[in-house]
Amino acid sequence: MNTRVRGQNLTYSIANHIGTAIVTGVYSKDNPIPIEADLSKEFGASRPVLREAVKMLTAKGLLSARPRRGTWVQPESHWNLLDPDVLGWLLQRKFSTALLIEFTELRLAVEPAAAMLAARTAGAAEKAALSAAIERMQAAERGDDDPLESDIAFHVAVLQASRNRFYAQLTGFTATALRFSIRMTNRYKGVRLASVAVHKKVSDAILAGKSAAAGEAMRRLIQEALRIMKKRHAESAARKGTPEA
């Protein structure tokens, strides 16, 4: 149980285990999360270590505890979904197209706005990062760079260029979304090649300080990705709905 793959120490390893178990719905009313003492036995760890792991998860809104009542899982609405760890656990083990769609709906709001801000406030360094990302995408188009990573670099550059700390916070989420969306829109290549031009349109507008154009271009870009996801989602739902068709 204490493989310690990630985070390198027992506390983090246990927090990851329990965190994953919680978000994947292992615990329920019939199967509540065990008390501190039992958990520490289960993981073969001391109580202090286990308590630290539990405290980390309460800090992320997943757990709560009281004397005599024990430890319990918070309702899902209380989970801090925007915490990178929580989101990672959720997507890693319970990947669902529905979640990815919800996620992309948030990106559809955030990234065009970030592009608009970026067009107004981006400095030299941020513009350089943006240009570099576009060049990487063009290189990827020729097979000289990684399409996914260059794509991520572009979206991150836009968010950073907004010079807004809250948008900048979302870089991790966009990166996560893109990494997972590749599972869905697997053929990346055909779609991606065409979209380099669209990405460049965003970049050009930001570099030229054209706020509205930048926002609109970004909106189209993500809207198109969302459209494909929804189509796929509907198809797979139809397959499940009529298994013998």
Next chain:
Amino acid sequence: MNTRVRGQNLTYSIANHIGTAIVTGVYSKDNPIPIEADLSKEFGASRPVLREAVKMLTAKGLLSARPRRGTWVQPESHWNLLDPDVLGWLLQRKFSTALLIEFTELRLAVEPAAAMLAARTAGAAEKAALSAAIERMQAAERGDDDPLESDIAFHVAVLQASRNRFYAQLTGFTATALRFSIRMTNRYKGVRLASVAVHKKVSDAILAGKSAAAGEAMRRLIQEALRIMKKRHAESAARKGTPEA
């Protein structure tokens, strides 16, 4: 030091103290955060308790620790600003108009999009909540309800009606933003009263399923709030810039 006002127990109380100290910039290169042993002395708490508090803060991206290297504050870019606690600490003790503006810029992206989604997907219960919030605002207009709380109820209702878990996550943030923005736009009772009509426009569009109209109405609403904030911000910046004028 162990007043235990919030969270009721020592661990949370210490996490709050240290968390607040971190985000308000108490610790720096010259004044690094003390090591575990010294911190536990400082707060008069046992080491396990202090370690739990530190682990909660590492879970929120504020701290990191290694054997022999000690404990250190993570760079600001690493802080989980979207964590309600972190944001609360930041605004409570280091309230700045700049931060509120950045925050509202995010709302300007998110809430119109949520309104658009809501117009398409809101169910009966969500629509009822929305109508109730509008009625509360109208009551507040007559002095029969609290203007701030009814305003919050409205924005929360829209986010919830989007039926998107990530938008729903942001209800706490919008509530926080509104509570703090009243400090700034406090004397603008006139503006507030007039805006009930604008809020109702959003609500009507959502209830009628008019997505684009709902989004546009919400965008205008927040854009106006943002405009006022920026004006104030510029004014106070000017005052500071020319103290003897």
Next chain:
DNA sequence: ACCGCAATATTATAATATAAATACGATTAT
């Protein structure tokens, strides 16, 4: 000057004891 090793500081883990909080049940009074 550079490489390696040892000393040392600090967190990580463990074991254990005591205190506080609270849910539940029993008992008593109305």
Next chain:
DNA sequence: ATAATCGTATTTATATTATAATATTGCGGT
């Protein structure tokens, strides 16, 4: 019979202490 109160048991909260692991720093040798 029902409600209220009190006691008991369970679980987390806090404290103490010891040992292990880890990584930095400096020293010493080459």
